[in-house]
Amino acid sequence: MNKRIEEAYAKRPKRWIYELVIVLITAALLVWSGSAVETSGTTQNGAKIALNILAGIFHPDTDLLFNLTTQGVPYLLLETICIAFLGTVVGAVISVPLAFLSASNLTPAQVAFLGRIIIMAVRTVPAFVYGLMFIRVTGPGAFAGLLTMSLCSVGMVSKMYIEAIEDLDTKILESLDAAGCSSWQKIRYGIVPQLMPNFASTAIYRFDINLRDATVLGLVGAGGIGAPLIFAMNSYRWNEAGSILAGLIVLVLIVEWISTKIRVKLARG
Amino acid sequence: MKLYDKIFPPRVIELPNGKQIFKYRSRAPLAVLVLLFLTVLSVKVTGFNMNVLVRRIGEFFVILREMFPPNWSYLSQIWQPLFDTIKMSLLGSVIGSVLVIPFSMLASTNIIHNRIVVSAMRLILSIIRTLPTLVTALIATYVFGLGTLAGTTAIAIFTFAYIGKILYEEIETVDMGSFEAMEAMGATKTRAFVSSIIPQVLPSYLSNCLFCFEGNVRYASILGYVGAGGLGLILNEKIGWREYSSVGMILVVLFVTVFIIETISRAARKRLV
Numbered sequence: 407m408n409k410r411i412e413e414a415y416a417k418r419p420k421r422w423i424y425e426l427v428i429v430l431i432t433a434a435l436l437v438w439s440g441s442a443v444e445t446s447g448t449t450q451n452g453a454k455i456a457l458n459i460l461a462g463i464f465h466p467d468t469d470l471l472f473n474l475t476t477q478g479v480p481y482l483l484l485e486t487i488c489i490a491f492l493g494t495v496v497g498a499v500i501s502v503p504l505a506f507l508s509a510s511n512l513t514p515a516q517v518a519f520l521g522r523i524i525i526m527a528v529r530t531v532p533a534f535v536y537g538l539m540f541i542r543v544t545g546p547g548a549f550a551g552l553l554t555m556s557l558c559s560v561g562m563v564s565k566m567y568i569e570a571i572e573d574l575d576t577k578i579l580e581s582l583d584a585a586g587c588s589s590w591q592k593i594r595y596g597i598v599p600q601l602m603p604n605f606a607s608t609a610i611y612r613f614d615i616n617l618r619d620a621t622v623l624g625l626v627g628a629g630g631i632g633a634p635l636i637f638a639m640n641s642y643r644w645n646e647a648g649s650i651l652a653g654l655i656v657l658v659l660i661v662e663w664i665s666t667k668i669r670v671k672l673a674r675g
Numbered sequence: 676m677k678l679y680d681k682i683f684p685p686r687v688i689e690l691p692n693g694k695q696i697f698k699y700r701s702r703a704p705l706a707v708l709v710l711l712f713l714t715v716l717s718v719k720v721t722g723f724n725m726n727v728l729v730r731r732i733g734e735f736f737v738i739l740r741e742m743f744p745p746n747w748s749y750l751s752q753i754w755q756p757l758f759d760t761i762k763m764s765l766l767g768s769v770i771g772s773v774l775v776i777p778f779s780m781l782a783s784t785n786i787i788h789n790r791i792v793v794s795a796m797r798l799i800l801s802i803i804r805t806l807p808t809l810v811t812a813l814i815a816t817y818v819f820g821l822g823t824l825a826g827t828t829a830i831a832i833f834t835f836a837y838i839g840k841i842l843y844e845e846i847e848t849v850d851m852g853s854f855e856a857m858e859a860m861g862a863t864k865t866r867a868f869v870s871s872i873i874p875q876v877l878p879s880y881l882s883n884c885l886f887c888f889e890g891n892v893r894y895a896s897i898l899g900y901v902g903a904g905g906l907g908l909i910l911n912e913k914i915g916w917r918e919y920s921s922v923g924m925i926l927v928v929l930f931v932t933v934f935i936i937e938t939i940s941r942a943a944r945k946r947l948v
Contacts, residue, residue, distance in 0.1 A: 435765060439761070439765040452820075456818045492717035492723060526934065526937075532910065533897065534900060542735065543731045543734045549723060552723060635807075651806075
């Protein structure tokens with residue numbers, strides 16, 4: 407018995423060369439990237455600055471936090487939610503036709519490839535470049551932020567939609583065919599029930615991300631909570647930044663909790 | 676949802692054998708109502724205006740048109756920031772994903788049975804995850820000065836939170852048989868974790884790290900906007916100067932880089948899982 411085990415162990419596939427090469431490549435890449443660490447910029451009082459920042463953040467400006475005018479944190483948060491929500495909805499709607507066009511099991515390979523390249527290109531452009539482009543269209547404000555959010559969502563959402571479409575179980579369609587269903591019935595009872603939970607779940611997930619990334623919009627003045635946050639940080643008003651951050655963190659945690667619940671429900675049917 | 680069923684009572688279907696079955700009313704109308712309300716509210720707050728959009732959408736393509744053809748002569752100056760971006764994301768991803776392993780272990784309910792420790796760890800991970808990367812990058816530039824170190828730190832923190840959540844969910848779904856057997860033989864928790872849990876979660880862990888790295892390369896190009904080094908720095912500068920053909924060149928380079936990295940990492944991930 408033991409002998410057989412030892413024989414089998416001795417005959418195990420020898421992959422050490424392959425593994426060694428991978429380890430070497432990884433190590434080389436790490437050493438190469440280690441040169442990114444330039445400590446020259448670190449000043450002696452870096453730790454002191456960090457402590458100051460933390461002190462400010464943990465003593466948030468309560469006036470701003472509970473101020474109900476349009477300058478206060480609650481309204482800014484509402485605006486951010488609205489930007490993220492409508493951005494997600496618009497993005498998800500645009501993604502549906504794009505995803506069907508680029509799914510390799512439905513369209514010819516060339517069309518699908520082209521669609522994928524376009525989606526990748528849309529995803530590559532950083533959010534603030536889109537923000538600048540849309541500000542030309544709508545002027546600064548929440549509207550530009552909303553359009554930016556939708557375009558940024560399209561990249562990721564359509565990629566995940568494509569995966570869902572490519573995972574479609576075609577056997578169901580065949581059995582509906584055999585039962586004599588029309589194309590419309592096949593879509594209604596064969597395709598929609600398979601895709602709907604997945605699509606909804608992806609959109610909710612993206613809403614989470616959009617809410618968190620909404621700060622990026624503030625960089626170019628495209629509305630939401632980003633701009634006041636960045637301004638407060640750039641002018642070292644850490645109490646103010648602390649109160650905005652506190653509001654944002656609480657909001658994101660709540661939204662994440664709700665969205666996880668909904669997504670679990672969607673996944674289990 | 677109990678309340679919903681009380682207002683709209685389920686339809687009762689009686690089977691031939693006398694058994695009663697409740698067919699609950701669809702929740703779709705409720706969901707549609709909530710969505711509709713939120714949409715109307717969002718349209719009000721953000722000032723969404725289809726008219727403006729249709730009338731002025733041409734303006735969107737003004738900058739886009741100026742980006743093409745890209746300014747090829749600018750290519751030689753892009754390499755350095757590009758490599759900085761890749762280095763930042765690589766190092767940040769590795770540091771974050773390695774540092775998080777013990778924390779993920781402490782946040783999994785099947786290994787640590789103390790509820791307080793688990794919830795505390797999860798709360799910490801959640802809070803770190805909600806911190807916008809831009810904010811961590813900005814704080815890092817105050818601490819470490821302008822440069823790639825700040826960007827590396829911000830990416831490491833982001834990766835830490837992202838991988839942390841996925842990893843503890845992964846750990847909770849493993850087969851606990853070998854872990855319990857090792858513990859019964861007298862191994863410590865850490866020893867049992869290393870020898871029985873890690874081999875099970877390693878492939879998906881590596882795959883997630885690669886996926887996170889892909890995203891980080893893209894994200895690292897934004898961080899330069901707050902002075903954290905890399906492509907964002909020159910991107911910001913060229914946008915400021917309105918040299919849109921150079922901006923186009925930077926975007927083309929970024930696109931090709933992301934494409935190459937994604938192709939390699941997708942091939943690697945296919946072998947892993």
